[in-house]
Amino acid sequence: MSLVDVLPLAIVMIAGPQILSSIxxxxxxxxxxxxxxxxxxxxxxxxxxxxxxxxxxxxxSGGGFLGARAKHLLYVAVLVLLLFAAVDTYRKRAVSEPPEWMGKLAGATPRFSFRLGFLLLGFFPTNIITSVSVGTYLAANDAPVTDATGFVLLTLFILALPSLGVLLLGARAEAALPELRDWMDDNSWIISEAVIVLFVVLTIQNLLG
Known part of the structure; x- marks a missing residue:
């Protein structure tokens, strides 16, 4: 169950400059x-x-120093993180122009690309909140950390889709990618908000149950 719960958050991880950079x-x-x-x-x-x-x-939750309230406190922490992510996503919804550094990606090097992937997916504000939410959510549910594997793999697969498209479809993919990039730039915040709200509902149910 916990694996199914965390998979939708992969969409939040890539919706924004993450997938745009990949394109x-x-x-x-x-x-x-x-x-x-x-x-x-x-x-x-x-x-x-x-x-x-x-x-x-x-x-x-396992150390005992918080007693029976430990899991409830973890759920509250997850809920706070998700609400913060929702507010941050909504606040930045009107930002239509991509960051200036994206203009340099056409001539990027592998070293720069590695550093970008590491920092953008791991430490971009919404991403770090989402990853922390997944880790603490699994811990609060007594689920193994391996249940996050699906979340990580799906995030990586979506990130790889633009390059896989170019590899398989060639020029057709190259022609379609700019249109996809523009659509994602305009609508990614809506997708992120929908998924965050879903996970907020799941967390509240666990908190109350």
Whole structure:
């Protein structure tokens, strides 16, 4: 059950500059190595944040110093994080112009792409909140940290889709990617809000139950 619960948050992880960067890199000069480096950097950072949050959550709920209230406090922490993410996403909904650094992605290097993937997917405000929420949510439910595997893999798969599209479809994918980029830029906040609200509802149900 916990695995199914955390999968939708993969959409929150990529909706925004994360997937836009992936699209830019898929059409860059060194698109193969750049895309691999970007996804690899994301793999390391997402996994690290989830595992650290999970261990901290386990130490709280399993250590006994918070008694029977430990899990309720973890659920409250998850709820606060999600509400903060929802407010932050809504507040930034009107930002239509991509960051200036995106203009440099056409000539990006693998090293830059790795660093971008590591920082953007692991430590972008909404992303770190989401990854921490996943780790603490699993800890509060006494679920193994391996239940986050689906969340991590789905996030990485979506990030890799633009480069996979270029690999399989060639010029057709390159022509379609700019349109997809524009659509995501305009609508990603709506998708993120919908998924966050869903996870808020699940967390409230667990908190009350």
């Amino acid at each position: 830019f890199l898929a059409t860059s000069e060194q698109w193969r190595t750049n895309s691999v480096a970007y996804v690899f950097g994301a793999t390391l950072s997402i996994s690290s944040v989830v595992v650290v949050a999970y261990r901290l959550g386990n130490s709280i």
